[in-house]
Amino acid sequence: PTPTLLEDYTPPSHELTSVYLDFDLQPSATSVRSKIDVKRLRDEPLVLNGENIDLRSVKIDGKVLKRTDYKLDQEKLVLAKTPESFVLEIETVCDPSANSTLMGLYVSGGRFCTQCEAEGFRRITYYPDRPDVMSVFTVRLEADIATYPYLLANGNKIEDGAVSDKTGRHYAIWHDPFPKPAYLFALVAGEFDVLEDSFTTMSGRHIPLEIYVDPGNASKAEYAMDALKRSMKWDEQVFGREYDLDLFMIVAVRDFNFGAMENKGLNIFNSSLLLADAASATDMNFERIESVVAHEYFHNWSGNRVTCRDWFQLCLKEGFTVFRDQEFSADQRGGAVQRIKDVRALRGRQFAEDAGPLAHPVRPNAYMKIDNFYTATIYEKGAELIRMLKTILGAERFRAGSDLYFKKMDGTAATVEQFIACFEEASGEDLTQFMRWYEQAGTPKLKVLRETISQGAHRIHFMQSTKPTPGQSEKSPVVIPIRWQIVGDNGALSEPKLTLLTGSGTSVTYPRIDEPYSVSILQDFSAPVTLETDATTDDLLRLMGADPNAFNRWEAGQTLARHLIANMAKAIETGVTPPADTALKGYCEALKKTLDDPDFNNAFKAFVLTPPASSEVMQSLEQVDPIALHEASKWLSRAIGDLLRDDLLDRYHALADTHDFRPDARSAGRRALRNRCLALLASRQDPLAATLSQTQLSESTNMTDELAALMALTRLGGQRVETTMEDFYTKWESDPLVLDKWFSVQAMRRHADGVHAIEQLTESSRYQRNNPNRVRALVGGFAMGNPELFHRIDGSGYRFFTDQVLDMDSRNPQIAARLLGAFEIWKKLDDRRQDMVRGELERVIASNPSKNVLEIAEKTLGA
Numbered sequence: 001p002t003p004t005l006l007e008d009y010t011p012p013s014h015e016l017t018s019v020y021l022d023f024d025l026q027p028s029a030t031s032v033r034s035k036i037d038v039k040r041l042r043d044e045p046l047v048l049n050g051e052n053i054d055l056r057s058v059k060i061d062g063k064v065l066k067r068t069d070y071k072l073d074q075e076k077l078v079l080a081k082t083p084e085s086f087v088l089e090i091e092t093v094c095d096p097s098a099n100s101t102l103m104g105l106y107v108s109g110g111r112f113c114t115q116c117e118a119e120g121f122r123r124i125t126y127y128p129d130r131p132d133v134m135s136v137f138t139v140r141l142e143a144d145i146a147t148y149p150y151l152l153a154n155g156n157k158i159e160d161g162a163v164s165d166k167t168g169r170h171y172a173i174w175h176d177p178f179p180k181p182a183y184l185f186a187l188v189a190g191e192f193d194v195l196e197d198s199f200t201t202m203s204g205r206h207i208p209l210e211i212y213v214d215p216g217n218a219s220k221a222e223y224a225m226d227a228l229k230r231s232m233k234w235d236e237q238v239f240g241r242e243y244d245l246d247l248f249m250i251v252a253v254r255d256f257n258f259g260a261m262e263n264k265g266l267n268i269f270n271s272s273l274l275l276a277d278a279a280s281a282t283d284m285n286f287e288r289i290e291s292v293v294a295h296e297y298f299h300n301w302s303g304n305r306v307t308c309r310d311w312f313q314l315c316l317k318e319g320f321t322v323f324r325d326q327e328f329s330a331d332q333r334g335g336a337v338q339r340i341k342d343v344r345a346l347r348g349r350q351f352a353e354d355a356g357p358l359a360h361p362v363r364p365n366a367y368m369k370i371d372n373f374y375t376a377t378i379y380e381k382g383a384e385l386i387r388m389l390k391t392i393l394g395a396e397r398f399r400a401g402s403d404l405y406f407k408k409m410d411g412t413a414a415t416v417e418q419f420i421a422c423f424e425e426a427s428g429e430d431l432t433q434f435m436r437w438y439e440q441a442g443t444p445k446l447k448v449l450r451e452t453i454s455q456g457a458h459r460i461h462f463m464q465s466t467k468p469t470p471g472q473s474e475k476s477p478v479v480i481p482i483r484w485q486i487v488g489d490n491g492a493l494s495e496p497k498l499t500l501l502t503g504s505g506t507s508v509t510y511p512r513i514d515e516p517y518s519v520s521i522l523q524d525f526s527a528p529v530t531l532e533t534d535a536t537t538d539d540l541l542r543l544m545g546a547d548p549n550a551f552n553r554w555e556a557g558q559t560l561a562r563h564l565i566a567n568m569a570k571a572i573e574t575g576v577t578p579p580a581d582t583a584l585k586g587y588c589e590a591l592k593k594t595l596d597d598p599d600f601n602n603a604f605k606a607f608v609l610t611p612p613a614s615s616e617v618m619q620s621l622e623q624v625d626p627i628a629l630h631e632a633s634k635w636l637s638r639a640i641g642d643l644l645r646d647d648l649l650d651r652y653h654a655l656a657d658t659h660d661f662r663p664d665a666r667s668a669g670r671r672a673l674r675n676r677c678l679a680l681l682a683s684r685q686d687p688l689a690a691t692l693s694q695t696q697l698s699e700s701t702n703m704t705d706e707l708a709a710l711m712a713l714t715r716l717g718g719q720r721v722e723t724t725m726e727d728f729y730t731k732w733e734s735d736p737l738v739l740d741k742w743f744s745v746q747a748m749r750r751h752a753d754g755v756h757a758i759e760q761l762t763e764s765s766r767y768q769r770n771n772p773n774r775v776r777a778l779v780g781g782f783a784m785g786n787p788e789l790f791h792r793i794d795g796s797g798y799r800f801f802t803d804q805v806l807d808m809d810s811r812n813p814q815i816a817a818r819l820l821g822a823f824e825i826w827k828k829l830d831d832r833r834q835d836m837v838r839g840e841l842e843r844v845i846a847s848n849p850s851k852n853v854l855e856i857a858e859k860t861l862g863a
């Protein structure tokens with residue numbers, strides 16, 4: 001297969017001035033009739049994409065075309081010669097009930113729904129399925145009234161009623177006045193309960209808000225509704241964006257490939273990111289719901305009103321919108337804690353991607369399957385670029401650039417260059433070098449060295465370098481905004497400074513300081529880089545205790561913990577007992593100091609008490625035995641548990657619930673810290689932790705505490721684990737979202753009979769191999785969260801995982817390709833494991849997989 005290249009982009013040859021779609025919805029044979037007003041822009045053939053649909057007829061200006069009048073293959077319909085302006089009519093039939101890819105029109109839980117981004121619309125009808133072809137859509141839906149009482153599509157409903165000549169059928173007609181590309185099209189038909197509310201916009205327009213959920217679940221959408229109203233307000237206040245249609249709808253579906261989708265006026269959500277109540281959802285679920293509801297809503301401007309010219313520009317809407325949702329969450333829940341969460345996610349997923357075989361620029365220039373490019377690099381690193389833009393320009397000039405972008409580009413399909421040009425125009429700043437961030441893959445390394453110069457004054461040298469990435473051997477310097485500050489034992493010894501590193505190195509000087517001090521570098525993580533400094537353990541301990549920048553206080557602890565884990569992993573691997581480490585004692589004392597500090601909130605303290613995951617530590621190492629690394633990571637948690645046992649126990653009791661469940665940040669922070677204390681106690685196999693967990697499991701009235709107790713018990717092990725797991729399953733048997741959690745816990749826990757236990761779960765009737773949430777929970781959870789089993793030296797973990805990927809590939813290539821990403825770290829593994837992973841990747845390639853899986857397998861292998 002040939003890749004699609006950015007450099008091959010050509011503008012559309014035809015304009016579609018209006019589109020009328022008529023759906024006759026039947027589960028196994030839905031007919032779609034389109035009527036499109038077309039204007040030819042260049043004397044070229046009209047190419048209409050189409051996949052897995054039966055073409056019944058094509059008409060131009062009412063005249064049926066003969067088979068010889070057009071070319072048709074598996075992927076497209078080509079009309080070689082078209083009039084200058086004409087009406088195109090196409091009739092196709094598709095089978096939504098057999099559509100296991102969950103792209104295009106499919107059936108989930110007996111309801112019709114669609115997913116068109118990126119290239120799903122072509123599974124519905126023949127159409128120029130590219131984001132720069134925008135049109136005004138009118139859609140008629142017809143279906144059985146008893147089974148599908150609600151008929152929804154984009155925009156505003158202009159008509160509905162019974163179909164006069166067909167008993168039991170009804171119809172609805174929807175019109176969306178805003179031109180949009182096909183990827184933003186959506187329809188939904190089925191039976192739902194509706195949660196209704198409304199929002200009055202800044203110009204006084206009254207907008208009904210409706211959330212459609214499975215019957216009986218309306219109360220579980222209340223938090224999402226509240227988040228939606230807060231998002232609408234926030235976007236008005238912070239970005240000056242007002243909602244535009246007369247109605248806003250969200251629908252929850254159980255079978256969905258991604259988190260959610262921003263279809264114009266009709267967002268469709270994976271139910272796991274919409275439904276929540278105290279008993280069945282964790283604080284993390286509430287937090288994710290808030291941020292994803294905001295994210296999809298914010299797309300109404302950054303994505304829908306201004307969309308992308310082509311899929312290479314994906315970061316234009318995704319990076320900007322992630323940045324917007326991160327800022328929203330920071331305002332709702334607190335800046336430092338939000339920044340820590342965002343940086344943890346960036347490091348955990350994006351840095352690994354950037355350092356491995358799948359590394360690609362934030363704006364890639366080639367792809368086989370665009371579905372494979374919904375990556376952490378496009379989303380999370382894309383958001384970091386916007387954050388740096390704001391840091392460099394300052395808040396006011398950033399807002400002016402954003403206002404100009406929305407004004408100038410409204411109603412168009414834009415490029416990254418056009419976006420940046422608006423910020424240049426509004427700020428007067430030259431952002432030519434900034435564009436390199438979009439073009440260059442890989443995480444820059446920022447090296448920082450201190451030097452004493454005359455009369456005790458000091459100089460800091462900042463230097464940058466970026467390692468080669470696949471297909472990009474040469475790297476040029478990027479512009480790196482570095483926030484830094486001098487810190488003494490009692491806090492700041494200088495104002496925070498901002499230095500822009502534009503070349504490969506620069507230095508700054510500061511005067512003599514007559515007390516011990518350290519330099520706090522990259523405060524608030526002012527750029528997405530890795531840091532290499534000459535900071536000593538004493539420096540890190542000073543920063544842990546006194547840095548005025550809360551983010552960097554946490555960061556100093558993480559750096560120290562990373563060193564401790566890496567040293568221990570090396571010792572385990574080589575069989576040499578490490579010397580008693582004084583850094584460990586200092587680290588734990590600093591943790592205790594933060595734990596006791598009334599100036600910090602509980603959520604922050606919980607993060608400080610969480611050492612980096614072994615997957616993160618792996619990134620700083622060349623090659624490592626993953627089991628040794630996991631053991632080292634467990635060792636550090638155990639050591640913290642040992643050294644702080646009494647404090648953790650006291651804190652656990654002091655943080656007990658005193659009121660009914662509330663999902664707010666403060667209450668969630670309290671639960672997070674309390675459960676963190678429990679986890680640390682459990683990691684030292686403390687018998688008291690078993691008692692506390694057991695009591696918490698039986699007495700808790702919210703899922704956060706219930707699940708934390710269950711996880712602590714599985715960590716503690718022992719015979720009661722099996723019965724506890726079964727009791728939990730029985731209790732929640734009727735709630736699929738909680739059962740997904742059960743499957744995740746099963747995936748990540750230690751099983752006496754190893755990988756076989758996970759294999760058996762995939763064969764049990766409890767498992768749903770067609771449902772992405774369930775597959776992600778079990779197979780994804782196993783590969784990403786159970787290093788002991790996944791990396792077993794007999795290769796059984798890798799073998800089982802590959803079998804699952806191939807099995808999934810036969811039904812849903814997108815999900816299969818995504819799962820396969822778990823192998824992206826394989827070059828960090830020891831030689832023996834590398835050989836085994838290579839074997840599995842070769843097996844995948846030899847199995848004639850989908851294009852999605854083939855692309856990931858070949859790139860991972862470096863083929």
Ligand code: HT7
Pocket residue numbers: 115117118257258259260261262295296299318371374814
């Ligand atoms: N813009 C949405 C992307 C999306 C998607 C992409 C590929 C396959 C399925 C999908 N479902 C949703 C999500 C977002 O970023 O808002």
Ligand code: ZN
Pocket residue numbers: 295299317318321
């Ligand atoms: Zn998005």
